[in-house]
Amino acid sequence: MKYSIGEFSRITSLSIKSLRLYHEKEILVPSEVDKSTGYRYYNERNIELARTIKVLKEYDFSLAEIKEIIIEFSDESEILEQLIEKKKDIEKKIANYKNISLSIDLIITIEKENKMKPENEFEIEEKEVETMLIAGSRMKGKYSDVGKGFGLLAKNLGREINGKAMSLYYDAEYKENDADIEPCFPVRKGKDTEGISVRELKGGKCISLIHKGPYEQIGESYRKIFSYINEKSYTTLIPSREVYIKGPGMIFKGNPKNYLTEIQIFIQ
Amino acid sequence: MKYSIGEFSRITSLSIKSLRLYHEKEILVPSEVDKSTGYRYYNERNIELARTIKVLKEYDFSLAEIKEIIIEFSDESEILEQLIEKKKDIEKKIANYKNISLSIDLIITIEKENKMKPENEFEIEEKEVETMLIAGSRMKGKYSDVGKGFGLLAKNLGREINGKAMSLYYDAEYKENDADIEPCFPVRKGKDTEGISVRELKGGKCISLIHKGPYEQIGESYRKIFSYINEKSYTTLIPSREVYIKGPGMIFKGNPKNYLTEIQIFIQ
DNA sequence: TATAAGCGCTGCCCCAAGGGGAGAGTCAAG
DNA sequence: CTTGACTCTCCCCTTGGGGCAGCGCTTATA
Structure with a gap:
C-alpha cells in the first residue's frame, strides 16, 4: 500500500509543508518518489517513523536532534542519554519561567496594592x-x-x-x-x-x-x-x-x- | 552627552546587531542620526528606554509587544493587563514543560528498570x-x-x-x-x-x-x-x-x- | 475520449530575533 | 596624513514551517 502526500498527511497529522521539509532534510524520506513527476509516495514503515518523529517533537527535540536519533537508534533504551539531557534542558526552562512568573507576580501584587489605596x-x-x-x-x-x-x-x-x-x-x-x-x-x-x-x-x-x-x-x-x-x-x-x-x-x-x-x- | 552605538552597546549590554534592529523596528530610535554618515548617537533617555526594553524582554515579551507597550505606556500601573496576560502565557508554558518532563521521566524510569534486571x-x-x-x-x-x-x-x-x-x-x-x-x-x-x-x-x-x-x-x-x-x-x-x-x-x-x-x- | 476538479510539484517570499561577514566609509589619535 | 578602530549597509543563515503563484498530474465523469 502506498499513500500520496495528502493521504499521508491526514494519516499522520503532519502538514504537507512539514512532510516536504522532512524529506528535504532527509528525516522522513518517502518510500518512493516518481522520477518523472516528483510525486512522493509513502508506505507503512514511513507511518511508523512519522509517529516516532511526532513524539520526539512533542518532547521538544529539534529536527536536527531527531535526525541524529532516528539515524542511529531504533529503541528507547539506546537514547537514555539523550532523554536525560533533554529532561535537564526542560527543567532549566521550567526554572527560568518560574522565576519570570514570580517576578511578574511581584509587580502585579505591588501595583494592585497601590491601586487599592489612594x-x-x-x-x-x-x-x-x-x-x-x-x-x-x-x-x-x-x-x-x-x-x-x-x-x-x-x-x-x-x-x-x-x-x-x-x-x-x-x-x-x-x-x-x-x-x-x-x-x-x-x-x-x-x-x-x-x-x-x-x-x-x-x-x-x-x-x-x-x-x-x-x-x-x-x-x-x-x-x-x-x-x-x-x-x-x-x-x-x-x-x-x-x-x-x-x-x-x-x-x-x-x-x-x-x-x-x-x-x-x-x-x- | 551622546554615545556612539559601540559605547551604548557596552552601557546597555545590548548587542550592536540588536540595537540596529530595534532602530529599524522603531523600538529604540537613537536620539540623533548623522544624515551624511548614518552614524547613530544615543543619549540618556535612550538608556532609560533600553533598560525598560531589556526588562520586558526578560519577561518574555516579543519585540512587537514591547513596541506597543513603550509607545502607549510609561508606568507599570498602566500595563497590569499585559502583565497578567503574560503571566498566564508563562504558566501555560510551565505546565506544558512539566508534562513533557513527566513523560520523559516515565520513559527513563522504565528503561532504567529494564536495564537493571536482565x-x-x-x-x-x-x-x-x-x-x-x-x-x-x-x-x-x-x-x-x-x-x-x-x-x-x-x-x-x-x-x-x-x-x-x-x-x-x-x-x-x-x-x-x-x-x-x-x-x-x-x-x-x-x-x-x-x-x-x-x-x-x-x-x-x-x-x-x-x-x-x-x-x-x-x-x-x-x-x-x-x-x-x-x-x-x-x-x-x-x-x-x-x-x-x-x-x-x-x-x-x-x-x-x-x-x-x-x-x-x-x-x- | 475530453475535460475539469482536485492534487502535487517547485520556487519564491515571509515570520522572530538576531548572528556572521563583506566591502566601503568615518573618526580620532599620533 | 596615516592608521587602526569603528560604523555603515547589504546579504545570507538560523528554526519550523505558512502562504501563494504558476505549472503539471490524475482521475472521475460526461
Whole structure:
C-alpha cells in the first residue's frame, strides 16, 4: 500500500509543508518518489517513523536532534542519554519561567496594592505600624548610593520580597555625604548572607506623611513633619523610615511628579 | 552627552546587531542620526528606554509587544493587563514543560528498570507478586483491540503511571474473538473515570515465564507454562496476567525479536 | 475520449530575533 | 596624513514551517 502526500498527511497529522521539509532534510524520506513527476509516495514503515518523529517533537527535540536519533537508534533504551539531557534542558526552562512568573507576580501584587489605596491625601497622620521581617544592607555614604543597595537586595532576595522598598535612617540630623542608611525590603523569610542582614523590624507608633513628587523635593515634607512633631512635643526615635510607595519601577522609570514616598518618624 | 552605538552597546549590554534592529523596528530610535554618515548617537533617555526594553524582554515579551507597550505606556500601573496576560502565557508554558518532563521521566524510569534486571534467562519460575494499585479498562473483543485501551489509559493517567503495561485475562481458555481482557497500568493514585476503574490488584504466588520475541509467537510459551503447571498439578486462578516488559515503546516501535512479555499464571 | 476538479510539484517570499561577514566609509589619535 | 578602530549597509543563515503563484498530474465523469 502506498499513500500520496495528502493521504499521508491526514494519516499522520503532519502538514504537507512539514512532510516536504522532512524529506528535504532527509528525516522522513518517502518510500518512493516518481522520477518523472516528483510525486512522493509513502508506505507503512514511513507511518511508523512519522509517529516516532511526532513524539520526539512533542518532547521538544529539534529536527536536527531527531535526525541524529532516528539515524542511529531504533529503541528507547539506546537514547537514555539523550532523554536525560533533554529532561535537564526542560527543567532549566521550567526554572527560568518560574522565576519570570514570580517576578511578574511581584509587580502585579505591588501595583494592585497601590491601586487599592489612594492614601489619605498627603496629610500628616499618626498611625501604628506592625512589626515585620526585613532584609537590609546597612551602609554609609551618599543618598544616591542607595540605589545600588536596592539592586543588590533585589537580586539576592528575588522571590522572597514581600512589600515595598524602604530606607532606614540612623542619623538624627540630615547628612549630605556620610549618611548612615539601610536600604531594605520586607521579606517572607531569608537568611543573612554577604552584606545582607535579615531580622525583625519592630513596629510602633509613628508620624507619617506621604510626599508626592520627585525625591529631590522631599525636604519640604520633612520640614512639615518636624514642625508638627515639635508642636506636639513628641520624642522621636531612630531609625526613621522612608517607604517608596511609588518610585522608579522594575520596568518603567515612571514620572517623578507621581512618585509617592512615605516618611515615617517613630515616636515614644 | 551622546554615545556612539559601540559605547551604548557596552552601557546597555545590548548587542550592536540588536540595537540596529530595534532602530529599524522603531523600538529604540537613537536620539540623533548623522544624515551624511548614518552614524547613530544615543543619549540618556535612550538608556532609560533600553533598560525598560531589556526588562520586558526578560519577561518574555516579543519585540512587537514591547513596541506597543513603550509607545502607549510609561508606568507599570498602566500595563497590569499585559502583565497578567503574560503571566498566564508563562504558566501555560510551565505546565506544558512539566508534562513533557513527566513523560520523559516515565520513559527513563522504565528503561532504567529494564536495564537493571536482565531477568533470569527465560525459564519458568515460581514467584511472589505484590499487591498493587492499578487503573484498568475491561473490555471484550479481539486481542488486537487492546492497543486502543492502552492508548486511552495512557492519555487519561499520564503522570500517575507507575510501572509497566499489563493485561489481565479473565477467560480460562484461549479465545480468539470475544476475549474478556483488561488492559491496565500500575498507578500511584487515581479515581475511577469514564471507562477506567482504579483499584487494588491482589498479589500472590504465580508461575512466571518470560517470552522473548514477537507477540504472535507467545502461544509456544503458554504451552510450556501450562505443561509445567499440569505436571505440578497446581490449581490456577483467574485472571492471569501478561506484563509487557519490553514491547513497542512510547517513541520507537523497536524490534519485535527483542520484545519481552512475562506470562503470570496465579495459583492457589 | 475530453475535460475539469482536485492534487502535487517547485520556487519564491515571509515570520522572530538576531548572528556572521563583506566591502566601503568615518573618526580620532599620533 | 596615516592608521587602526569603528560604523555603515547589504546579504545570507538560523528554526519550523505558512502562504501563494504558476505549472503539471490524475482521475472521475460526461
